[in-house]
Amino acid sequence: xxxxxxxxxxxxxxxxxxxxxxxxxxxxxxxxxxxxxxxxxxxxxxxxxxxxxxxxxxxxxxxxxxxxxxxxxxxxxxxxxxxxxxxxxxxxxxxxxxxxxxxxxxxxxxxxxxxxxxxxxxxxxxxxxxxxxxxxxxxxxxxxxxxxxxxxxxxxxxxxxxxxxxxxxxxxxxxxxxxxxxxxxxxxxxxxxxxxxxxxxxxxxxxxxxxxxxxxxxxxxxxxxxxxxxxxxxxxxxxxxxxxxxxxxxxxxxxxxxxxxxxxxxxxxxxxxxxxxxxxxxxxxxxxxxxxxxxxxxxxxxxxxxxxxxxxxxxxxxxxxxxxxxxxxxxxxxxxxxxxxxxxxxxxxxxxxxxxxxxxxxxxxxxxxxxxxxxxxxxxxxxxxxxxxxxxxxxxxxxxxxxxxxxxxxxxxxxxxxxxxxxxxxxxxxxxxxxxxxxxxxxxxxxxxxxxxxxxxxxxxxxxxxxxxxxxxxxxxxxxxxxxxxxxxxxxxxxxxxxxxxxxxxxxxxxxxxxxxxxxxxxxxxxxxxxxxxxxxxxxxxxxxxxxx
Ligand SMILES: O=P(O)(O)OC[C@H]1O[C@H](O)[C@H](O)[C@@H](O)[C@@H]1O
Numbered sequence: 001x002x003x004x005x006x007x008x009x010x011x012x013x014x015x016x017x018x019x020x021x022x023x024x025x026x027x028x029x030x031x032x033x034x035x036x037x038x039x040x041x042x043x044x045x046x047x048x049x050x051x052x053x054x055x056x057x058x059x060x061x062x063x064x065x066x067x068x069x070x071x072x073x074x075x076x077x078x079x080x081x082x083x084x085x086x087x088x089x090x091x092x093x094x095x096x097x098x099x100x101x102x103x104x105x106x107x108x109x110x111x112x113x114x115x116x117x118x119x120x121x122x123x124x125x126x127x128x129x130x131x132x133x134x135x136x137x138x139x140x141x142x143x144x145x146x147x148x149x150x151x152x153x154x155x156x157x158x159x160x161x162x163x164x165x166x167x168x169x170x171x172x173x174x175x176x177x178x179x180x181x182x183x184x185x186x187x188x189x190x191x192x193x194x195x196x197x198x199x200x201x202x203x204x205x206x207x208x209x210x211x212x213x214x215x216x217x218x219x220x221x222x223x224x225x226x227x228x229x230x231x232x233x234x235x236x237x238x239x240x241x242x243x244x245x246x247x248x249x250x251x252x253x254x255x256x257x258x259x260x261x262x263x264x265x266x267x268x269x270x271x272x273x274x275x276x277x278x279x280x281x282x283x284x285x286x287x288x289x290x291x292x293x294x295x296x297x298x299x300x301x302x303x304x305x306x307x308x309x310x311x312x313x314x315x316x317x318x319x320x321x322x323x324x325x326x327x328x329x330x331x332x333x334x335x336x337x338x339x340x341x342x343x344x345x346x347x348x349x350x351x352x353x354x355x356x357x358x359x360x361x362x363x364x365x366x367x368x369x370x371x372x373x374x375x376x377x378x379x380x381x382x383x384x385x386x387x388x389x390x391x392x393x394x395x396x397x398x399x400x401x402x403x404x405x406x407x408x409x410x411x412x413x414x415x416x417x418x419x420x421x422x423x424x425x426x427x428x429x430x431x432x433x434x435x436x437x438x439x440x441x442x443x444x445x446x447x448x449x450x451x452x453x454x455x456x457x458x459x460x461x462x463x464x465x466x467x468x469x470x471x472x473x474x475x476x477x478x479x480x481x482x483x484x485x486x487x488x489x490x491x492x493x494x495x496x497x498x499x500x501x502x503x504x505x506x507x508x509x510x511x512x513x514x515x516x517x518x519x520x521x522x523x524x525x526x527x528x529x530x531x532x533x534x535x536x537x538x539x540x541x542x543x544x545x546x547x548x549x
Contacts, residue, residue: 003363003370005502010066017060018328024399026055026433026467041472044314045300045485050472051321053433054401064320065310068500073319074310076499077492081306083109083118083267087506088364094506096272096491097302098122099264100295100484109267121265125277129262132242133283133291136204137177144228144236149204150179153194154281155220156208157184160244162352163274163487164208164281166345167294170483171286173342173411178204180285186216191223200231205241208278210270212243212250215515221254244277269506271352272491290480297484305492315492321471323497325401326375331469335393335402336379339425340478343405347379350490357494357505364504373501383424394431394464401469404429405486409477428470435466525549 005011017023030036030052040052056064068074080086083093091112098107098118107118135141139148154164161184168180181198183191205224209217228236243256246268251261262277274282275295283291305315325331336347358374380388382404393400406425410418438459445455445462473489475482498505521537524530528545530538 003367005067005071005500006370008067008070010063010070013063014060014067014324014328017063018324022055024055024329024467024469026053026469027435029055029057030433042312042314042317044304044308044312045297045489046476046482047301047314047485047489048472048474049314049318049489050474051317052472053429054321054324054469054471055467056321056324060324061311061320064324068310068316068320068496071500071502073316073496073499077305077495080495081107081302083107083115085110085112087269087504089504089507089509090266092506093118093267094269094272094495095265095267096269096275097299099268099273099275100298100302100488102299109265111265111267116265118265118267122276125262125264129277129280129283130288132260132262133280133288136284137287142239143201143203144232144239145201147201150202151198152178152180152204152206152281152284153198153224154180154182154206154208155184155217155224156182156206156244156278157214157216158352158356159270159273160208160210160214160217160278162345162349163271164279166343166349167274167279167282167483167487168285169345170340170342170478171282171290171294171480173478174286174290174480176285177287178284180281182281183220184216186219191220195224195227200228200236203228203240204284206244206281207241207251207254207256208244208281210246210264210266210268210273210278212245212247212254215518225255242280244280271356274487286480293480294484297481297486298488299484300481301485301488301492305488315489316496318471318473318489318493319496319500322375322401322493323500325469326373327371327501329399330372331375331399331401332372333376333378333398333400335385335389335400336377336405337382337385337402337425337428338379338405339382339421340405340407341381342478344381346405347377349487350379351377353490353494356508356511358498358501358503359510360498360501360503360505363502365502369501369503371501373503374497382428383421386424386428390428393468399468401471402428402432403471403473405473405475407475407478411478429472431464431466432468432470433466435464435468436462438463 037052041050080094081097083095085091086094093109095107095109095118099122101107103119103123105119108115109118136149142148161182165182181194183194207221228240237255238257241256243251243261245251246264246266248263264276268276310316336350338346354374354377360373363369404425441462442455442459495505524533524541530541
């Protein structure tokens with residue numbers, strides 16, 4: 001039986017377009033059309049999206065938009081905004097948009113057991129967060145000894161770490177209100193040096209865990225709790241530990257006071273949670289105004305996504321360009337290249353967003369999908385990436401598209417550094433798209449005085465095939481409002497692709513098996529008793545024990 005998406009007319013059209021010999025031709029399209037940049041770039045919510053260095057043309061774009069219509073992408077995104085149960089396996093809404101909308105936005109969530117006023121719930125908690133942040137900044141909330149807080153330590157992993165850590169680093173140009181540290185890994189090599197560098201009397205601890213059961217976070221929380229208690233006494237837990245969670249009961253059992261607990265509902269997915277209580281570290285470290293502007297920027301992108309016509313809609317266009325690459329052209333990976341050092345953790349955040357959301361092999365009905373879904377995402381800031389993996393993007397055997405993120409204005413005074421940075425970002429995009437033929441390359445070598453035989457010998461090695469796609473995303477400046485818009489752009493891009501492919505972007509069953517097996521392996525590491533393990537795991541446990549594990 002044919003899959004409903006592949007049975008549509010636009011799918012057939014796109015499959016035919018993708019099979020044309022010139023389906024991947026970028027250089028020719030770029031050189032033939034002087035208006036290509038103007039025709040294939042769009043603005044929305046303060047960002048510029050440039051698709052001119054892909055092989056998309058009017059015909060392909062039209063077919064992709066028709067496919068989105070056939071898959072009812074816009075309706076599905078609207079259903080998400082209406083708070084309907086779009087996460088069908090867990091029977092939950094996905095209402096992260098409510099976290100960043102004004103109080104009167106009127107978001108409501110289907111709980112499976114009636115509807116609740118999501119906007120009211122969000123704003124009640126946001127008000128408490130704001131008050132708490134003010135108390136900390138103004139020195140009214142203090143540690144157990146009466147000392148004001150100097151540091152905030154966020155203990156969380158996955159969505160309870162990547163978002164707040166990435167945003168806090170990205171907004172480093174703002175004055176630091178508190179010194180912020182993030183520990184995610186259960187590896188003691190992460191936590192031990194951080195604790196050694198902090199003063200327990202002046203450290204506010206955030207235990208960030210939606211479920212409050214994640215083993216790594218709870219193990220680290222127990223260590224930090226003992227660290228506080230042994231330095232300051234039992235009273236330090238109430239004074240200095242804050243919980244960010246949707247599991248109020250587990251939080252209470254851990255001993256955190258209700259007034260130090262900031263909650264959210266299960267209609268906020270972990271990887272979409274930085275906009276609410278999980279983002280408290282951002283507000284504590286960079287100020288409430290910054291956090292509020294971040295939310296406003298994301299909300300502006302939400303409005304754009306919900307109201308802009310399809311052909312002008314940035315998240316939808318980005319989703320369609322990525323789908324053309326991943327699904328129709330079979331490019332199994334893409335690179336995220338932020339040309340701003342402050343966005344160094346953006347690729348890590350994007351990896352969870354993209355790969356945990358859309359790394360799925362069955363559709364919402366449980367049927368296998370007969371086409372590629374989410375590609376592998378990897379990345380590093382430019383220009384560093386140029387000196388490590390860009391070689392493969394320019395000359396490797398596979399085509400790997402890149403998203404090149406550019407910030408027009410810096411927040412430092414080193415103007416020449418910034419111009420060099422921008423020149424490299426633009427040059428990478430040009431080199432990927434245009435390449436350099438063997439003949440052009442050989443000509444350049446001859447012109448430089450190289451002898452003809454040597455030029456011929458080197459020319460295949462120095463040939464750049466070109467026709468390698470990149471997508472430009474430009475922020476006027478990296479500030480809370482533009483960062484909010486950028487992150488929401490990617491969130492909606494991911495949701496739009498899931499809607500198009502017919503998969504569920506909001507569950508993550510694939511992470512469960514490893515957790516279950518780890519629970520069975522832990523006792524064997526303690527006792528050396530490996531009888532219940534598979535032979536390979538058992539053999540490795542015995543080898544580790546012999547080595548002193
Ligand atoms: O916030 P928590 O409940 O501790 O979850 C932390 C993370 O771990 C889980 O295994 C999921 O894969 C992630 O989606 C989640 O963000």
